[in-house]
Amino acid sequence: MTQDAIRIEGLRKTYGGTGRTPAKEALKGVDLTIPAGSVFGLLGPNGAGKSTLINIMAGLVVKTAGKVTIWGFDQDRNPRQSRAAIGVMPQELNLDPFFTPRGALEVQAGLYGVPKSQRRSDEILKMIGLEDKAEAYARTLSGGMRRRLLLGKALVHDPQVLVLDEPTAGVDIELRQMLWNNVRRLNRERGMTIILTTHYLEEAEEMCDEIAIINKGEVVARDSTDNLLNHLDARTMIIQPDGDAAQLPQAPGVEVVRREDGALALNYRSGQIAADDVLQAVRDAGIRIRDVRTEQADLEDVFLELTRSR
Numbered sequence: 001m002t003q004d005a006i007r008i009e010g011l012r013k014t015y016g017g018t019g020r021t022p023a024k025e026a027l028k029g030v031d032l033t034i035p036a037g038s039v040f041g042l043l044g045p046n047g048a049g050k051s052t053l054i055n056i057m058a059g060l061v062v063k064t065a066g067k068v069t070i071w072g073f074d075q076d077r078n079p080r081q082s083r084a085a086i087g088v089m090p091q092e093l094n095l096d097p098f099f100t101p102r103g104a105l106e107v108q109a110g111l112y113g114v115p116k117s118q119r120r121s122d123e124i125l126k127m128i129g130l131e132d133k134a135e136a137y138a139r140t141l142s143g144g145m146r147r148r149l150l151l152g153k154a155l156v157h158d159p160q161v162l163v164l165d166e167p168t169a170g171v172d173i174e175l176r177q178m179l180w181n182n183v184r185r186l187n188r189e190r191g192m193t194i195i196l197t198t199h200y201l202e203e204a205e206e207m208c209d210e211i212a213i214i215n216k217g218e219v220v221a222r223d224s225t226d227n228l229l230n231h232l233d234a235r236t237m238i239i240q241p242d243g244d245a246a247q248l249p250q251a252p253g254v255e256v257v258r259r260e261d262g263a264l265a266l267n268y269r270s271g272q273i274a275a276d277d278v279l280q281a282v283r284d285a286g287i288r289i290r291d292v293r294t295e296q297a298d299l300e301d302v303f304l305e306l307t308r309s310r
């Protein structure tokens with residue numbers, strides 16, 4: 001067992017730049033390590049470079065410079081072993097319309113050199129809920145079924161690292177739940193390292209142990225999900241006054257909003273004013289506090305803060 005599932009050093013990628021296509025620097029020197037056994041989220045706006053990063057790991061895109069190590073194997077020195085350690089569910093639905101789900105899984109297993117005796121097509125079909133579609137042509141499958149089949153294809157060689165590129169973009173809630181249940185189970189029961197990109201911040205918040213935020217080809221933050229959320233010092237204190245609050249609390253750095261239910265929302269930054277001083281301002285306004293709670297910033301705020309004005 002290695003300690004890092006993925007190690008990326010000084011990774012650069014420039015597309016084009018030959019002939020008439022202008023050069024596009026999609027990755028500008030990315031360093032990133034992803035611990036084995038984790039569920040790791042790669043977040044960033046459209047065009048940030050997430051798919052480029054993933055496709056380089058998968059060996060689908062050739063890097064311009066840098067070093068990629070997968071499960072301890074250098075991608076350049078041990079291409080076969082590093083490729084065997086990773087399975088990728090790509091962003092696009094690139095399925096051959098003439099294969100059946102079972103056929104697609106068998107062909108994929110063949111590509112990865114999995115011997116017939118070790119193939120697990122039935123088990124995978126069951127897991128992705130396509131047993132009764134095993135012999136149907138891919139072109140007759142719904143979009144959701146095709147996505148599930150892509151997940152199945154990523155698993156044929158039983159990789160240590162599973163990478164999912166926007167697996168739930170545009171899919172319905174039911175399929176999203178199913179995908180996440182599968183992914184959770186692979187992580188918990190088999191210890192599979194999961195790397196995913198998503199646009200849904202709540203999803204990353206709920207699913208991921210650690211997160212890297214990537215913007216314009218650079219990693220702008222990388223931390224545990226909890227720490228990323230704690231770093232942000234915007235706080236909201238919700239005060240339920242005992243009776244009417246005739247006078248609103250006043251303190252520098254505190255913005256007060258009266259809510260419809262009579263509660264007062266006090267927005268402040270914990271780096272600017274202590275919670276105790278916020279409470280004191282409430283008492284100074286002659287307000288008796290019946291109930292108090294705080295609202296934390298969420299990942300959306302972190303994301304905006306980190307990608308704004310860059």
Ligand code: ADP
Pocket residue numbers: 015016024025026044045046047048049050051052053
């Ligand atoms: P993301 O997945 O975060 O949306 P991508 O990795 O797909 O980002 O793209 C990063 C940047 O590289 C974008 O500006 C995109 O237009 C560009 N890009 C991606 N693939 C290609 C390609 N095959 N040729 C030229 N430019 C590309």
Ligand code: MG
Pocket residue numbers: 050051052091165166
């Ligand atoms: Mg992408």
